[in-house]
Amino acid sequence: MSVIFESSRKGRRSMVHAPMGITLKEAGGRAILSDLPENALRTAPLPLPEVSELEAVRHYTRLSQINYSIDTNFYPLGSCTMKYNPKVCNTLALHPGFLGRHPLSPVDADLGQGVLSCLYDLQRMLKGLIGLPGVSLTPMAGAQGEFAGVAMIRAFHDARDDRNRTEILVPDASHGTNPATATMCGYTVKEIPTLSDGDVDLEALKAAVGPQTAGLMLTNPSTLGVFERSIREMAKVVHDAGGLLYYDGANLNAIAQRVRPGDMGFDCVHLNVHKTFATPHGGGGPGAGPVLVNQRLMPHLPIPTIRRGTDDEGRDIFRLTDASEYPQSMGPLSAFAGNVGVLLRAYVYLRLTGSNGMRRVSEFAVLNANYLMKRLTEAGFTAAFPERRATHEFILTLKNEADSFGVTALDFAKRLLDYGFYAPTIYFPLLVPECLLIEPTETESKEELDRFVAAMIAIRKEAETEPETVRTAPHTTPVGRLDETRAARQPDLVWSADTTRT
C-alpha cells in the first residue's frame, strides 16, 4: 500500500481537530506568540501528512487488515505465548476513570484508590504464584525486568562489599536479552553448554562457577522446550559459590500453579505479563515485566511499589512508596510507575482465570504442545529432543528436509503464511540447526492444531515435488518475500518525497 504521505494534499485538514474551532489566521495568528523569542520558534514546516479523517481511517483500517494477528490467525510463535487476549481486559482498562487519571494526581482515601487497589491485589497474586515475598510491578517489559533483576543482584553483592563478582552465567540456549542485560549491568557473560538431552550441562556449570560468579540467569522450562530436571542441583552449585539465581519468566505458562520459581531456588524472577497473563503484544508492545524477589533482595527493589496503609483518620489507603522507604533501591526505571494500563489488563485476566484456572492454563498449554509434537513426529518430522516431554513448546529441526530437498526452516516458515498460519519462531535457539520453535498455547483448539499438522505435511510434500514453490514463498500475502539484505545495506528508514523506487 502507498504510504500515508503519498495521499497528502497541501492544505487538506480535519477542522474538528483545530483546537480553537477556527484557523490560526482567524484567531489572530502569531500575536499569541509575542512573548516567545523569534529564534526559539519553529520555522521548518511540520512534515506531517495532510489528509482528511476519512482518508486516515481508511488507510489505517486497510493497513490493519494486512496483519496476521491472534484475532485472525493461529500464531504458534515459540517463546512468545501468543494466546487469546480476552477483550474484556481491554474494555475494562479503557474505562474513563482509569484512563483519565494523571500519574501525579493526589491520592487519599477517596482518590486514586481504584487503580492502586488493583495494582496492590496484583502484587499479592503474583507473590503467591511465584512463591517469593517481594515484588515491584514497575519494569516495562521482560528485558527491563531482567535489568532490574541483575541490577538487584549487583546491588546485593555491592551492599556486602563483595566486589569481585564480575561474571554472569547463561546457558548457550538463553534468550538474547539475558546476555545483553548482563552487559548493561556491567558484567561479562559466560555461556554454559547444553547436553544432547536438552538439559544444561551440570558439570560444565560446576566448572564455570567460582568467586567471580555474580549469578546465573535461567529460563525453566528452557528455551529448548524442556524442563531443567537438575534445577535444584544447579541452584545449589551457584548458591554455594556465592552467586544468585535469576529466573527469566518468559516460559511461566508451562508451569503456572504447578512449580514455583521460588521453590526451585531462584532469588529473583521477572514475569512477562504479555505472555502468561494474556495482555496484548500490540505489534511489539507495550508489555510489563514485574519482578519478584526473596527477602535478601527486597531492599533493592525498583521503586515505586504499592503499599497499604491508613490515613490520618484511620481509613485504609493504598499508595505508592517513595525513595525514602527504599533507601537501598536500585532506583526507578520509568518516569512514573511503569505500564499501569498493561498491569490492569493482567489483573483482570488473573481475576477471571483465578487460581484453579491458571493451573488449567499450564495443563492445556502442555497438552497442546505434546499433542502437536507427537502428531508432527508421527508424520515424520524430527523433534530436537524426541525423548523428552514437550513443555508448553517444543523444537523441530528441519535439517533432514534441508539436506534432502534444499528447503530451509525459513522457507517452511514463509510457506506456512500462505496456508494462513503465522510462522513459528525460527533459528532460535541458535544451537539447533534449521529449527522451528513451536508454541501453540492453551487457547487453541484441537482442530486448529490438526490443520497446522496438515499444512506442515502438505508443505513437506511440496518441498519434495515442487521445492521452488516453497523456496519462493509466500505467494498469497500482500507482498512476496522481502529483500532483507537490501534493507540493511541501503537503509530507507524515513519516507521523503524524492525517494523514488523501482
Add this chain to the structure above:
Amino acid sequence: MSVIFESSRKGRRSMVHAPMGITLKEAGGRAILSDLPENALRTAPLPLPEVSELEAVRHYTRLSQINYSIDTNFYPLGSCTMKYNPKVCNTLALHPGFLGRHPLSPVDADLGQGVLSCLYDLQRMLKGLIGLPGVSLTPMAGAQGEFAGVAMIRAFHDARDDRNRTEILVPDASHGTNPATATMCGYTVKEIPTLSDGDVDLEALKAAVGPQTAGLMLTNPSTLGVFERSIREMAKVVHDAGGLLYYDGANLNAIAQRVRPGDMGFDCVHLNVHKTFATPHGGGGPGAGPVLVNQRLMPHLPIPTIRRGTDDEGRDIFRLTDASEYPQSMGPLSAFAGNVGVLLRAYVYLRLTGSNGMRRVSEFAVLNANYLMKRLTEAGFTAAFPERRATHEFILTLKNEADSFGVTALDFAKRLLDYGFYAPTIYFPLLVPECLLIEPTETESKEELDRFVAAMIAIRKEAETEPETVRTAPHTTPVGRLDETRAARQPDLVWSADTTRT
C-alpha cells in the same frame, strides 16, 4: 467462509460466560427450577454454536474483513448518503452513563438529564434546519418516519371529519417506502409521471388532485437527482385541493442550510439521521427518522417527545411527554422512545458540524456530484438528465453500453467491486433504463472521484474488448457472482447440520 455452526463441538464453551462461575450441575441443577411446572420448561436443546471465545472472535473478525464499508472503500450508493461516520460520535454515545440507563429510570433534576438534554437540543436544531415548529424524534428509521407523517395527515383529516380523502399521490420515481407506507395507512396510491427533464409533470398532478386527495409524498431533490423547480406550484395545487404535503427527507444532504422544506410548503417532514447526520448504517440499521410538522399537525405527533419544564423546587428539568399531553397523538411507535443511541450520535455530529458546517456539507456534496457527473459525461457516459444540475447525486444510463456491448448496469456494478469500489445504486429509479444512481457525498476527495472515473472508463473499455470479464464479474471478491434466482427458488434461510451443498 464456513458458518459458525460448522466449528461447533459438543461441550465446548467459554466458562467466563457461565454466570455463576460454575456449571449448572455444580450449582445444583434443576432444584432452582422446582417452582416452574415441568411442562413450562424447555426440553428442546438450544441449537447455538459451541465454540471458544477465541474462535468466535476470529470468525467474526474475519467475516468483518470481507465486507466493503465506508471505512475501507468509496461507497457511492445513490440515495443512501454513505458519508464518513465520525468515530467520535460512536465513542461518546458509548459512554457508560448513556449506555447503562434504563428507559424507565426515574427522571428528576439530578437524574437522566444528560441524555434528555441532548435530545431536547437535537429537537431544537432540527426545527431550525427544517423550518417547522413541531418535532418528534421517536420514529426508528425513514420508513417509520413516513408512516408517522402519513398517519398524522390521516389524523388531521379524520379530526376534521374529512373522511373521503382516500388517496395518496407519489411521483413515479418515488422510493418504494412511499407507496408502501401509504398502503399501511389505508390509502390507495396514485403515481404521477415525470417529465423528460426530470421534474414531476405538474399538469398531470393538477389532473390527479381532487377531493379524494389526502396528500402528496415528495422527495426534493428527487430520487432522480434533480431539484423540483416547480415545488411551490405543486404545493399550491395540493393545498388548494385540501391535501397535505409530505417531505421525504432522504435527500436533505443536497440542500441543508440552503432551502428549508417548511418554506417549500411541506406540512410534514421525516429525516434520515443515518444519511444526513452521518450515523452509521451498520449493515442495514439502526437508523432514526425524526418527523417535523407545522402547527396544524402538531397535536398528532407520535409520543413521546422531550419537553423542558421545572420541578417542584423550580429547577429546570427535561422530561418525556406522556399521552395525557398529546390526547390527539397518532400514538407511540416503539416500546420506549425510539433509537436514542442513534439520535445521540446525530446530536454529536450536529454539534461538531454546526450551522455553517451544514451549509458546507450541502455545498460540497453538490460540488462532488456535479464534478463527477461532468467528468463521466466528458468521458462519454450518458447522464439521464444532462441539461440539469446534479444535486448531491445524479443518474447515468448505460443503455448505450448495454446495446453496444451487451454489458448491463448490473455487470458494471459487479465489475466496480473488482476495482475496489462499492457499486452505485442500480435499477432505481425504475423509469431510467440501465441506470446507476451515483452519490459521492461531501466526505470524498477529488482523488477518490478521479479514481472512480478511471475505473468506469476502464470497465467500458473492457466491455468493448473483453465483455465476458465484465459479464462474469466480480472476480476478486471472496465469492463470485451469486445465484440470486436459486436463492429465491430454493430458499435456504437457516443452517442445519444435514444441509449438504455441492
Add this chain to the structure above:
Amino acid sequence: MPYIPHTDADVAEMLAVIGVNTTQDLFDEIPAELKVDSENMIPEGAPEWRVAADLRQRAASDRTLTNFIGAGAYDHHIPAAVWELVTRGEFYTAYTPYQAEASQGTLQTLYEFQTMIAGLMAMDLSNASLYDGASALAEAVLMAIRANRKVKSKVVLMPESLHPVWRQVVHTLVRHQGIILKTVRIDSKYGVVQPSALAEFDSEEIAALVIPQPNLFGQLEDVDTLTDWAKARGALSIAAVNPMAMALLKPPGQWGSDGVDIACGEGQPLGIPLSSGGPYFGFLTAKKALVRQVPGRIVGRTVDGQGREGFVLTLQAREQHIRRSRATSNICTNQGLMTTAATLYMTLLGPQGLHETAISCHANAQHLRDAVEVVPGVSIRYTGPFFHEFIITLDGINSQDDKAVPNLMQRMAKKGYAAGLPLSLWYPERRREILLCATEIHDAILIDAFAETLREELACL
C-alpha cells in the same frame, strides 16, 4: 466543522471542470425566493475536544442507578467481546448488503443470526430484524391477517397482560387496515389469561391470538392451552416472547400440539445495552408455510458460478423496493447492527451459557422475591410461576395516594436504586404496585442490600 477534504486548489479545479464560477452557481435551479441564509437554531460547529468534554459531562450526570426495573428492557451483562467486534468499521459503516459479493461479512452474520434466533424459538425461519419488539408484534399481526385465509374476520385478540405500550404500538400501526383489536382479560389472582376469558370469544370469528410469555407481570401464561385454542378456532397464534426466557421455558415452536404460527419479540436481552430504550431490535420467526408473508429483509444461502457458497438478500419480491404499494411492509432500514450484537452474544454464551444465564435470572428473582416478601408492608401480588420479574403491593400505602410511591422511588433513587417500575405509570389505579426485576447480575449481596434499604425507607413512610 464538517468532514470535508477539499483544498482550495481542489475546488478551483473542480469548478473549472464543471464550468461554473462558484459553488453557489450549482444551486441555480433552486428558486431564489426559497433560499435561506445560514441563520437558525443550530449553534456554530465546535472542535471535537469541546463537544467531547460537554458530552462526557452530560453522560456522567446520568448517574446510573442499581437497576431493578425490567418491564421490557433488561439489565444483563454483555460480554465485552460483543461490542468490541460489532463496532469494527467494516460492520459498523456498511450499508444494507445490496451488493452481496462485497457484503459477505454482513450477510453471513445475518444468516447465522436467523439460524440462531429461529432455533431459540424452535421455529422454521426468521427475518433479519424489525425495529423493536412492539413494532415487530404489529408486523406479526399484519402478517397474520394477510396469511390467514381460513377466516374472514379481522379480529385480533391481545391479552390484558401484554405490555400496554406494545398494545398501543400495535394499535397505532395496524388500525388503518380495518383490523379490530380486542382485549382478553386476565384473572386477578394469577395475573394470566384463564380459559374462561377465552370463552367470551367463543361465538366470534377470530383471525389471530397474541400470546405473551412471560407476560408483562412476569407471570407465565398457559401457552399450550392458548395455542391450541387458537388453532381450534382457525386463528393464527402469535407468540410475543422474551428471548432470554426461551432459553429456559418451552419455546413457541413447541407450544400446544403444533407450535405457534409466528413468534416475535424484543431482542434487547441478547446483548443490547439499555441505552434509554434504543436502539434495540425486533425479531420475527415463523413457520415455513408463511415465508412469503414475512416482512423485512431475509438472507438466504446460495452458490456462485464455481459452486462456492455465499449469501444474498432473498425473497425480495415481498419488499417495498420491488412490490411498492403491495409490499408486506414498508420497512427498509432495520436494526442490522443490533442483530450482529445478538449473534455474537448467543455465540459467546453458547447453549449452556444462555441456559445458565436464564436460570440465574430466575434464581436471583426468586431470591429477590423472598427478600422483599419479608419486608413489613410488602406482599407479592400474584400467585403462580413467573420468570425474572414480579409485582409487589405496598400494603401500607393509601390506595388513593398518588404521591406515596413516586416519593418512595425518589428516596430510593437517592440511595442509588432504580427500585422497580410503579405500575401506576400504565394503570393509574394501581397506585400501590411495583414491578421488580432481577437478572444474572443481581446477586444475593446486591439484593439483600436493596431489600434492607427498602425496609428502611418503608419504615420512614
Add this chain to the structure above:
Amino acid sequence: MPYIPHTDADVAEMLAVIGVNTTQDLFDEIPAELKVDSENMIPEGAPEWRVAADLRQRAASDRTLTNFIGAGAYDHHIPAAVWELVTRGEFYTAYTPYQAEASQGTLQTLYEFQTMIAGLMAMDLSNASLYDGASALAEAVLMAIRANRKVKSKVVLMPESLHPVWRQVVHTLVRHQGIILKTVRIDSKYGVVQPSALAEFDSEEIAALVIPQPNLFGQLEDVDTLTDWAKARGALSIAAVNPMAMALLKPPGQWGSDGVDIACGEGQPLGIPLSSGGPYFGFLTAKKALVRQVPGRIVGRTVDGQGREGFVLTLQAREQHIRRSRATSNICTNQGLMTTAATLYMTLLGPQGLHETAISCHANAQHLRDAVEVVPGVSIRYTGPFFHEFIITLDGINSQDDKAVPNLMQRMAKKGYAAGLPLSLWYPERRREILLCATEIHDAILIDAFAETLREELACL
C-alpha cells in the same frame, strides 16, 4: 475460568495420541518435591460479569479531577478515531513483526511513525520506540558514549532543570557502565542553564550534554548556545524534548549551527491517555551517521522479488537477538501499539492541527498565568519564556510548613481540581511552589473558575 476450548472428548483423544493416561503424566519430568498444589494467594476465578462490575466500580471511584498537573504527562484531547483504530484486533494482538510478509500493517505504520517523529524533530531518522521518555534518555546517553569516539571521557552533563525522576532513571540504567553523570546548575531568576554554569566544565572532557526543552519548570533553555557549546567541546548533544512543544518551538535538528546529535523524549503527548503514568512510549531520533548505534527496533523499506515495496525490521545486527552481549541495548518488546496511536494522532491533526494545538496550549497557559498571578498571595516564580507550564510561589505560606501546600491540594481536590504539582515532591525545600500546566482543553472559562477557587481556598488559609 481460563480460556480453554477443549472438550472432554478432545482431551481423551489427545492423550491417546500422545500415549499417556492423564495430563498429569505430561509433567512427569518435574521433580516431585517441587510440585505444588493450587492453594495460594490468587482467588478463585470469577465470571466476566462479576469482574466487570467490580472493576467498573473501582474505575469510577478514581473520580477524575479537572487536571492542572503536567510535569511529564500532559492532558490533551485525543481524537476518538485514534483508539477506535488502535484497538482493532489486527494491530492489538499481533507480535513484533518478525514475519514481515504477514505483518505489513504493523511495519508500514512503524515506518510512517519513524518518518513523522523524525520530521517533527527535524532529525534524519528514528527508531520504532523505547519504553518511555526517561528510559529513552538513558538509552540516548549510552548511545552517545558508544558513538563518541572523539573524547575518551565518560562524563555526561545533565542540567538541574531536567525532570528529577528522569535523572534518577538515567542514573539507574547507565551507572554500571562507568559513566559519570554531572549536574549543570540553573540560575534562580530564569530557571534555565546560563553560559556561566557551563563554564564550570571548561576544563573537563565531556562526552555528552543533555538539553531539555522546555525544561521541567516549563522554561525555555537557550538551546542554540548549549548545542554549539557541546559541539565545540567535542561532546555529543542530546535533546530531551516534549514533542508537542516541537510543533511550535525550534526542533532539535536545527538547534545551534548544526543541530543536535540525538533527540529523544516522552511520546505521551501525541495521543496517549494519562492512565496513571503508562503505557506511554519513548522516542529516539538521531543523525544519519549514528544509525548503527541506535538501540531498539528499526523498520526499513525494501522490495520483494517482483519489485513491490514492503517493509521489514532492519539493521538487526545491532540487537540482542543477534548480537547478544554486544547489542546496542537489551530492549526486545517495546511500546509498539503506542506508536500506532501517535501515528494516528499526528495524521489526524496534521501539520496545521498540531501547530495550532501547541499554540493553543501556550495561549491557555498564558491565560492561566495571568489569572493566577492576580490571586492574592500568588507570584510567578521565574521570568522568561515558557511553554505550557510554569511555577507559582505561594508567598503567604510559611516556608517551613510541610503541611500547608498538601492541605491546600486536598481542599482543591474536594472542589474537583488536581491543582498542580507541589514541587516539594522532588525538592523538599521548595515547600511553597507549585507547577501548573494548561493545554488546549483548558479554556478561559475553566481557568477562570479554577483561579477563583484558588483565590477562595487561599483566602481561608
